Amino acid sequence: MAVTGRIDGVPSEVWDEEVLAPQFGYEAEALLPHYVSIEKVLLLEYRRMGLVDQEGTAAIAGRLDELTPELIRADPRDNMSDIFFAMERHVARGGTTPFAAWHVDRSRNDFQACGQLLSSRENVRALADGLIAFGRTVAARAAELPDSPMPGYTHAQAAQTVTPAFYLSALSEETLDAARRLLATYDGIDRSPLGAGSMAGQELPWDRERMAALLGFRQPQPHALMAVASRSWALGVASELSTFAVLLSRFTTDLMTWSGAGFGFVDFPDDLAGISAAMPQKRNFPVLERIRGRCSHVVGCAAQLAFAQHGTPYANSVEVSKEAGRHLREQFAALRSALRLAHTALATATFRTDRMREACEGDFLGAFTLANRLTLEAGVPWRTAQVIAGAYVRAAIAKGLTAATPDGPLLAAVAEEHGHRVPEPGALLAGSLDADRAVRVKRSTGSTHPDAVRAMLAAQDRGYREVAGQWRLRAETASAAAARVDALLADASTDGPTNASTEGPTQAGTP
Known part of the structure; x- marks a missing residue:
């Protein structure tokens, strides 16, 4: 035939x-x-x-x-x-x-658009599960290290004392935000194209609301042309995936730096390490390079998806639905892989707190605190206090001192050069430059103070439970819809027509 x-x-x-x-x-x-x-x-x-x-x-x-x-x-x-x-x-x-x-009265156009959207929703739900699992592991690792000082960096220079827990809790918060945004994106695209036909609607009285519900959608796409011509939903999903990929790549860059020569803050097990074919002393971590490389693929796929759509007419076409659509499925695969690798890497990473502490004590990361205390305790105007603190650091380095070897008389002399007398300069320095005190001196919410970090992690735990519950409801809706279809077909195979929500033809073949 x-x-x-x-x-x-x-x-x-x-x-x-x-x-x-x-x-x-x-x-x-x-x-x-x-x-x-x-x-x-x-x-x-x-x-x-x-x-x-x-x-x-x-x-x-x-x-x-x-x-x-x-x-x-x-x-x-x-x-x-x-x-x-x-x-x-x-x-x-x-x-x-x-x-x-x-x-x-059927068309491939809405049929294929609906199938693609159902598949993408399934991929989004699976990715959300991966995000939540990853974020919870990151949060668990953070909970292990709330009191261990490490340098925090701005402009690629050591800036202030933080903790691994503070840093990792930021990654956890970002991941939680991504899972929430993805949920909003999912709900925004939760509209069925089925019943749109080729582009202008259909001639039989199809119950589009019922069909949407039976496929697990919240509602039908209200406009028939939009249902088959638009792939804005794909752009929205791709945007969220690329946003998280950029974030994951930035955190991975830090891990690459901290696990490299000159830092040694982070180590990974041998089963995630690689070797050099020529230099036997080397122990490489190509897993991090792979994560960042795959994140680049995710971002590139989003750009390709948009570019493949931007010059096309607003109608159904294979260029939009299939040629452009391939970039979305490639993007899902790349991010799933990157996320799985990152999950394994962070779950098995060793944070070398001894080296982190040594780096803190070898620098003057408490100079900001010193300037604050010069103002608040010695009455030195703030900008002058900044000048005095900076001059002390310069003089201390010239003498071969570090934060771990404060020199009270030197601070007093520097302050006097700028017209100020500092009482008990030794105690002032000790309280400002000590690495352990540095992480506890912060008082604002969201800070690196161990209690603040623990509070953030507790809030994140509640957030993960809430968003996981919401995603579970979406998955259950899809599963329940499939079961309902099979049950209705069983009934329809033995009884009369299934419950009609709109009037339809009563004689076979007669619209």
Whole structure:
């Protein structure tokens, strides 16, 4: 049986090998389960509208359940290497001939758009689970190290004393924010294209609200053209994925620096390490380079997705739905991989608190605190206090001193040079430059103070539980919808038409 009367012939070998067969293979592997779900919902609508009887419903539902990637194959002669036609062929070749109205008033456009969106929603939910698991591991690592001083850096220079817990809690907070934003994005795209037809709507009274609900969507896309022409939802998802990839890449850059020569703040186990083929003393961490490289792929895919859409007409086209859409699935794969690698790396990392402390004590990271105390305790005007603190650091370095070897008389002399007398300069220095005191001197919420970090981690734990619960509800909605479709098909195969929410034709084949 032919699938077209307009074209005489079959797809060429080049066209099939380069485009059609690979596309068929991808759809069979990634989209077929969603296509089957869509077909089942359409079948329920045909039943509701009286276009198929219970025997036909049972037969077609059974044939749809047989569909697997192994069962159907791209065949340019039999199905033009199109999965939509291949599915039709499989149903038509069953023991029971499909009812005459099988696929009447239907289009591939909304069918494919719906399948792509269902697949992307599934990928988004899986990615959200990965984000939450990653964030919780980061938070757990942070909880181990709230009291250990380490240098914090601005402009690539040591700036103030922080802790690994403070730093990691920032990564955890960012990850929690990403999971929340992704949830908002998911809810924003939770609208079914099914029922839009080719672009202008359909001629039968399809119950689009019911179909959307049966596929686990919150509602149908209200505009038929938007349903098949727009891929703004893909751009929105891609934007969120690339935003987190940029963030993860920046944190990975710090880990690359801190695990490298000259720092040694972070170490990774041998099973994540690499060696040099020529330099036997080297122990490399290419896993970090891989994470950052894959984050670059994620960002690049988002740009390619936007670029592939920007010059196209506002209508359904394979350039938008398939050529541009491939970048989104590549993006999901790249970020899943980067996130899995990062999760493993941070879960097994060793933070060398001894080296971090040594770095703090070898520098003058408490100079800001010293200037504050000169003003608050010795009455030195703030800008002058900054000058005195800086002059002390310069003089101390010239004498070969560090923060761990404060020199009270030197501070007193520097202060007198600037017209001020400082009482008990030794105590003032000791209280300002001590690394352990430096992490506890902060009082504002959100600071590096151990208590503030613990409070942030506790709030994050509540946040992860809340957002995980919201994502679980979305997953349960999708799962419950699939179960409901199967239950309704079982009923429709034995009883009369399923409950109708709109009036439909009562005679098979008569709109």
